[in-house]
Amino acid sequence: MALEGKNKLGFIDGSILKPFVNDPKRQSWKHNNSIIASWIMNLVSKDIWNDLKIRFQKKNGPRIFKIKHDLINLKQGNLTITQYYTKVKSY
Template structure:
């Protein structure tokens, strides 16, 4: 969750916000990506990640912050890892073996698209 260090205000629309239900084991969509179902799987994931305000982590519009803001960097890493876990939970074991060592959700998303 991203909040100002000097404030108790929490912005639920901030992409760094994590709800207590946003766990790594969360199942987002009902279908697992097997390869031939990419179009419907990616559409479902796009919708869900948008609802969770996390699509910026897969489309590249929220880049990794620099080290000058350690609070924001830690929040970005935590959210990126949550999104990675969601993606890995929803792809076949064969496909996950080819992307598991990629460091960012955007890198995994691009690889799955190819």
């Protein structure tokens, strides 16, 4: 898995925790977290965002924001790939 090869899997599985505000590692954590969020968004965005567009043709900013937020924070955890994909598609 690419995340494992780049030592980023801990951001996904929760084993790399967000450092406290005054921790010198916090800026590096934020940088890496943003990169990973971007990877995830680019990986799933085409299908997900097309589906969102179809479902929400009317502008519903708060609902779309919540869905985007939920998708960015979604973790596979103990789910199988099939279960995880089904959960993603449920949005």
